[in-house]
Amino acid sequence: MRKSSLFFLGLTAEVIVFSFLLVHASLSESFQQDVLAQKSALVKTLRLxxxxxxxxxxxxxxxxxxxxxxxxxxxxxxxxxxxxxxxxxxxxxxxxx
Amino acid sequence: MTPWIEKQRYIIDFTISSLLRRKVKNIGLLTLYTLIVFILASTMFFTHSIKKEAAIILQGSPEIVVQKIIAGRHDLFPISYIDSIKSIRGIANVETRLWGYYYDSLVGANYTLLSPPDNSGTTQLSGKTTAVETDPDDAEALAATKPLFEYNGALLEPGTLIIGNGVSRMRNISKGDYMPFMAADGQIMNLKVSGTLSSSSELVSSDLILITDEDFRKLFGIAPQFVTDAIVTVKNPNEVSMVAGKIKKRLLDSRPIIRDEILRTYDSIFNWRGGMMIVIFSAAVLAFVIFAWDKASGLSAGERREIGILKAVGWETSDVIQMKFWEGAMISLTAFFTGVILAYIHVFFAGSPVFEPALKGWSSLYPNFALTPFINAEQITTLFFLTVVPYTVATIVPTWRAATIDPDSAMRQTGE
Structure with missing residues (x-):
């Protein structure tokens, strides 16, 4: 395989992993809404x-x-x-x- | 495939071979570059996420906290002050808080002891809650009329505690166990743990110990006519600042702290201008400047000779510049993506182990929290323009100077 192909393959792999992480961040943000709401409720209840x-x-x-x-x-x-x-x-x- | 793409691929093939000829130098460069991106990205991800999370969580914090100050220090708040605060127009509710710190010499940790707000019979005597207005439709207000504080089925009664997950982890105790405290009068108080606060709330409750009003006063020897501070709810949220000003005027030794100030305090936390942060940023920027300087100050004799030979065999100046552009782009893109991916894993999957020793400081009790990944395009773009663009540009400029000179003189000026 040509060296340029290897480089682009590596770069594409990194971009894919990076995209997955961005998707993970976006999904986690939605999933964590309940947890954040719970924490905020605890702060409100205990007057923290x-x-x-x-x-x-x-x-x-x-x-x-x-x-x-x-x-x-x-x-x-x-x-x-x-x-x-x-x-x-x-x-x-x-x-x- | 168009000839242009094919040409670029040949240039890239040649560039990679050229980079591999100076393997040690270039791998070292790539590693250091990745490390700089990693540190910058980790810092950026960590600080942004914690600030964002603080802004969301602390929206529930009290509108105004009123402290009493004596000689520049926080002092116990007399309950008699409440009537003065209540008489200010625009105030909906005044409550008092009882909280303080307890140093556990067994493990060397500081706990925050807090008497949760309730409306039990004792509170009227101690001035625990003074409701000016109660909305019958307000579920929260109705919940406050419960006789005892309850958290996830754990009842807080005299002689019991509800502990934060950090305390539970550190002391290795849980529901049903007893925790000894030395009271202000020298007596040992053995309080039973009736429950633990959830582990997901550690960012706000790791070191918390919920205790009843009665036990709190007994433990610290606080007279019933005093509390730690008061919290004020204002009818119109736009008047919070004005009401705080009126409180300050009416009670000259008081210090009102409004919610906006709490939020701003956490918005300015880990500010890049502050102590350790500027050390991290300076080190990263300095390392980057050394890179850029090394590149911008000129090419090595070997690189110069290489350019001379390439021009002698028919490469044009634009081809040489393209080759150097690809060299800079390959190194910086690889370092950028590797650094950012590693930073994400470090902060959001591994719990920032690189920062942990510095964040822990001298505290024995450190919360175990997983940050919500708040990533936006602005952060990634800033990081990209701070790292990839300057490096790529710094690679091209000296090359342009070398590529425009005569190949014969370029080859003659070698000393390698």
Whole structure:
């Protein structure tokens, strides 16, 4: 088989796999609607405010409820010392009047 | 088959043979390129999916949460504040929440203890729920009149708990088992697990422990006239921000947090400008710049000689450029598709094991969640234009310079 045929065969295989993954994403999105609705219902029932992503510190567990001075919570000069603090912003500025 | 296609195929045949002559260099290049696409695509898929999921799930979060702040810190909320909030026009309902953290020294994990909202007899004493208006047609409001909290058949009664799946997994306990807690007065409280929250809800409930109001107060020694915070429901959703402003004016030591702020907090999570993300992106971009620089800064002596010979045997400048275009396209397309496919498998099938150590940080309890794959054309297009196009262009430019010079001088300038 010619090398160009081998290349196009490989590329076609990758495109097919990629298309299957896109179909999988689309189908999963529809199938997951019920699960997402359940999670949202749980949030509503329990009056939850945050995702359980980082449980290492109180202000990373409840990012939206964190104190305004979380980065300096232990000392005025203390820097962020939890790894998850490097992924997140503890609080997005309040726009209320 | 048209002659044009046949010509391109011959060029591709030749290009592959040429690439295979420098096997080690090109396989290394392809591997590194695939790795860059993989990291960028994984980051993009993970962050986009988690943001989208957060936006959907947290739509159910409270409209306004009111905290009391003392010296910049969250303090217990006096129930007496509720009357002040209730008197503000436009407020439909005010409820109170009791929640806090418990550090389990046995496994080194932090749990979130929460007293679920209910309308039992004790709540009036502790100010648990203060309904201003109740719609008899509202199924949710009617459900709130149930005497005890119930989750999937598990009844929450004094002396019992409903635990999140992460807690259950970590402590290896389930329904019927007992969980000891050290109360504020030093006594050990042995609470029975009456049920577990579903594993599919781990993204919001992994570390949750549902406990009754009475047990919560006993455990943390909180007096009945205090709660953790209050949640406010507003009649007109357009007035949420205005009502929050009025609460702030009326209760000067309060801090209202509106739902939009909660949603925006999670919309800005994993922002590319933030800490670790910028390190990942900088490393990927830097590696890519080195690639592009290597290509754009000129061809090796061997490649130059190859072009000289090709031109001497009759190839035209356009043929040489086409050959180099195919070289760039083959490497970048293969790397792009392989990287994106591997990234998808990594994030949505394998649970992002590459990111896991960084995401876990120092926490002992980490939720086991499967993300819903939210992929859109914009993400794929952005990734394509960030990786494939610059590389292909960077391959062509120096080739055009080399291909336009005289073949004789191209062959003479070799030092290989």
């Amino acid at each position: 405010t945050d995702l359980c992503l980082f449980t290492e510190a109180r202000y990373t567990r409840h990012l939206s409820q964190a104190d305004l001075n979380t980065a300096f919570q232990d000392h005025p000069l203390s820097l962020e010392h939890f790894p998850s603090g490097s992924f997140t912003q503890p609080y997005v500025k309040n726009e209320t009047p």
